[in-house]
Amino acid sequence: MLSLLSKGLVVFRKDLRLEFRSLYALNAIGLFAVTTITAVSFSLGPVRLEPNILAALFWVVIFFSAMSGLAHVFIREEEQDTGDMLRLVFPPNAVLVGKWLFNIVLLGGLCLLIIPLFVIMLGAEVGNWPAMLAMTASGVFAMATVSTVIAAIIALSGSRGALFAVMTFPVALPVLMTAIHGTRVALEGGQLADCGNDLKVLFSFTIVIMTVGFLLFETIWRK
């Protein structure tokens, strides 16, 4: 287990280094988020959005940003023919762990960008910051997990881009619905305990999807 984690960290550090050199995924998800929030902000003018609309918009931005960038971490390996080198050297699940950590960091970084944008540009008032941050962190974990496992499945297929969104949406729907509900409660000033059920659902969902990923990945990863 320790070896798996340490080798996963090696893959994670490599992906982080490659990302900072190419900025492909960062640009893709960052530009989508900023453009969407800016467009909505200008179209609304002085109108303030209700917490339920804000919560939905927040997670829609995160979902579509994830769709535009998170699959890249696996697709790049196949497009650049570097996947076989990983297969030769790394245990399959270490690759999965590395890519999962990378997507968590990428999506977490995106949230650090869009939360201030929501507050500044859309005038979002967060009633309970600890609850908001807990919901965001849990949602990011769940969304990154779903995206990583689906990206691993579609990376070896032909029409990867289209498949990724089509396959991710139904699996990510429970994450979206739960995260939107919990975020609305946090925006309205509900306590952390009020989001407890949503946090439990997101945590359980993450564990289930990651377990499925571990069980399937060795078969998926080997052509």
Add this chain to the structure above:
Amino acid sequence: MDLHVENLTQRFGFRTVIKETSFVLPAGQSLVITGDNGSGKTTLVRLLCNLLTPTAGTISYRNGKGALEGEDLRGRIGLVGPYLQLYRDLSAIENLAFLARGRGEKPDAQKIRELLEKVGLKGRGKDPLKTYSSGMLQRAKYAAAILHNPDLLILDEPTANLDEAGKEMVLAVVNEQRKKGSLVVATNEAEERTWGEQHVVLA
């Protein structure tokens, strides 16, 4: 380590590329795989490296203690092939350090420098691979394949893209490997066919 291939068959859809092939390569021996274009040389190499799952039959690696699998096996094979690429946005040194860490070893800067010198990349180790020519990339692949002193070195089209000096480097690597381990070469070059004691001809 010994390589045992028994009744190996590989199909892609309805097309059978490799049909019931069997051979044994004892530790320390060399094998040359030949055959026309499309006869399945690369497919066989990929199967031997566990990069493909065979349709039927078995491939097993054994040493005195029994069958080798997973982590035990991964650290014993080195591969050079046209389909195997290193990270072009990383330098040769970064690529080799990454692979060493992947095998659970601490990267040895001195060893990596010596290895790059050996394959003819002295002074270019810090340059990103995207600035390399195709011949230099092939040299970097050799460094990656022999970094961990593999028991079995597998070479698919070993001298592709290489100039005369590069071919001499390959010959030196091959001779060294034949002294300390096993070698599998997939080729149609007349000179390279002489590198093996055993031959598998694919139809």
